[in-house]
Amino acid sequence: MTRLVMKFGGTSMADLERIRRAARLVAAEYDAGHKVAVVVSAMAGKTNELVAWTDGAGRPTGDAAGNDDASDDEYDVVVASGEQVTAGLLAMTLRNMGYRARSMQGWQIPIKTTDVHGKARIADIPPEKLCAAMDSGEIVVVPGFQGVADDGRITTLGRGGSDTSAVAVAIAASAVRCDIYTDVDGVYTTDPRIENKAKRLDKISFEEMLEMASLGAKVLQTRSVELAMAYRMPVRVLSSFVEPGEATDQGTIVCDEEEIVEKHIVSGVAYSRDEAKITLLGVPNKVGVSAAIFGRLAQANINVDMIVQSDARSGEVANQLFTVGRRDAKQAKELMEAAQGEIGFEDLRIDENVSKVSIVGVGMRSHTGVAQTMFQALSEKGINIQVISTSEIKISVLIDEAYTELAVRALHAAYGLDKIGA
Template sequence: MARIVLKFGGTSVGDIERIRNVARKVEAEVRAGHQVAVVVSAMAGVTNQLVSYCREISPLHDAREYDAVVSSGENVTSGLLALALQEIGIPARSWHGWQIPIRTDGVHAKARIVEIDTTELDRRLSSGEVAVIAGFQGISPQGRIATLGRGGSDTSAVALAAALDADRCDIYTDVDGVYTTDPRIVAKARKLSRITYEEMLEMASLGAKVLQTRSVEMAMKHRVRVQVLSSFEQAPGSALPGTLVVDEDEIVEQELVSGIAYSRDEAKITLIGVADRPGVAAHIFGPLADAAVNVDMIVQNVSEDGTATDLTFTVTKSDLDRAKQVLELAREDLGYRRMTTDPNVVKVSVIGVGMRSHAGVAQRMFAALAEKGINIQVISTSEIKVSVLIAEEYTELALRALHTAYGLDAA
């Protein structure tokens, strides 16, 4: 017997028949003798509709009331799934975040979990009752409903798995695992049986949509074994398992590169003719930080005479206009000659913990792109990844070339 947490996303509970399908999956785990807690998202499209209602009625809305509205989608789903389980003879009850309670900080719309009191959940699970928990929500220090930000149900599930000392946290979604790259673009992409927390964190932060970044951070911190599965193609005990996200020690032999991620949500800004003096970078990036503009890749070129520099960096597409406005207002203080911007770029990254012990990973990437005539605009690296910025029109060509270059193509 194991204690497991199952999480079902919006598409998995998109209508009544899909909720019944989820109930059957939960039933199979219960019949196998496991203690089961289930975390659910709102039905597909519901949260977007609730958000639009808030924006329509009040563009500058009170975040506390926003949370009260948008959290209701998960409340509905948890109640419906509890009813579906009861209908097939499985004892179950629904739980809202405040009933457990899941305590958060007071930052509404993007709250962080502080503590989970599992006393009553432990008792109910031990008695054989299934706990159906509304994801994405908790209770603030002021006693108000607080939501965890978009994708927060993944975080709810992992946090509950850690607090309940669960053997595993299964994330059911509309894909059957984590792939070496986007299979919609690269037909030879293959599903990984296991991936490390660090690799999954890099892939999630660099554009892969399988798991929410904060949930992976929490899983890594608390060493929660996470499995990614499909709600539609698999049943418990299937011969086609999903992908396990585990500690590096659980993977016997590491691939040089485990996956290739990409992000289209990039825009490039170049400041030309910036005075080359100490503190100029702080003068540029300080106002951007104050305006809540997140800067990612950065490259600096110093002129031959050492008096001026060109500074290139990337921001998200949604932050581009705000970043331009901030930099234009500060132009006299910063002293740059000209600013250019380009929203038609994409960041492509190769990821793998095997890089730590192998040389030549970046060189292979650069050679593969050069062979296809793809120009690299910006480069950034970390211990287990190499990222490059290229023109958006070359996205598919680059992904396919790199997938082949690192031997990731399925046989």
């Protein structure tokens, strides 16, 4: 008998009928011989309602540097209640079906976290209590998203944290796998809303999934993939509308690269419209200028993605170009303008009509010509590449936002992604 962790998101917990459906899926895995723990989100919409109440009660939104206020510990008390409700309801539903089940709150297991309220990170989950209950034949229902700090106060992990809770519980339970039931039936070669030839992948490596998640594919929360990768915990993404008992071979398994026999050079095409390009024109080409620019952005907790220095004229001045998240663009612009005297740039331009399109694949490590195929495909469609950045298993380009869909489809075809997968 192996231990299995299952996770259901907010749409799978949206009402009593959906909760009963989830319970049948849990029961089927239990009947198949697994020891099961289930991690649940709050009912869809409930967390937003609770957050709105905390806003109305005067929750401080933090200062410009993103520092938290002490009030966030009470924010956590309020919003953690949503998962408490669904955990109790699912446990009751399972009992009503004749199964032994019980909920365990974050403070009961405990799920120990840091004390950064509102965006805590899981520090440790002692396995004893959890595993003892599972091994005794109880189905343990765990509210996602929540934990407890060393001082005994309730914490939450930040939005979307339930995926991370599920992976962490799976690691603590030494589970054979963590199954994430959601409203899509797996990980696709690209967004099917843009390219209807997109194919579901049977398997994808942790590294690829991590890049896909960071690049805007919203199937799994980035932090949950990082955690799964660190502990080599296989994660399966599948639809909560699968029939009970028929979950085997459904969805996409995120796993170690070595377990993937048929490797693709490129596994997926991702895109993000959450980009803004800032160009500093005529920056003096002297020591310490880059530090002055990016030090200021880092201090304000603004994440800088792509950086290019270009157009060095006679070695004296250059243009500095970088991208930030669109929601940070205004603040980044103000920070730069405030430091114009010190940095010494001549002019600043900001462009929010850009998007980032990326190809991801572990096969890049061992194949040449991958980048060339990308540039060729975009060039053939007349798409101008503004910035390029690469990692070992990914190539990203910044383009005019209007060409996003065209670029995604061109790249999907260029790498033959419509011919692979499930």
